[in-house]
Amino acid sequence: xxxxxxxxxxxxxxxxxxxxxxxxxxxxxxxxxxxxxxxxxxxxxxxxxxxxxxxxxxxxxxxxxxxxxxxxxxx
Numbered sequence: 001x002x003x004x005x006x007x008x009x010x011x012x013x014x015x016x017x018x019x020x021x022x023x024x025x026x027x028x029x030x031x032x033x034x035x036x037x038x039x040x041x042x043x044x045x046x047x048x049x050x051x052x053x054x055x056x057x058x059x060x061x062x063x064x065x066x067x068x069x070x071x072x073x074x075x
Contacts, residue, residue, distance in 0.1 A: 005042075010035035 007014045008030035
C-alpha cells in the first residue's frame, strides 16, 4: 500500500497516510484542524536494502536538515 505525505493548507500540519482506495483520498481531512484543504507532497521513498547506512548529514555535518535547524550551522 502506498504511503503519501500531505500538508494542511490551513494549519500547516504535515503528516503521512497509507492510502488504500480513491474513496479514502476523497474523504481526507487534517487530523489537527479538520480542514479538507490538503496538498499532497512529493516525498522520497524509503527503500531498505537490508544494510545499515549512516545518517544523512548536511553541508555543516548536522544530521538534522539545515532548514529545521535555523539555517546552515545555526546562522
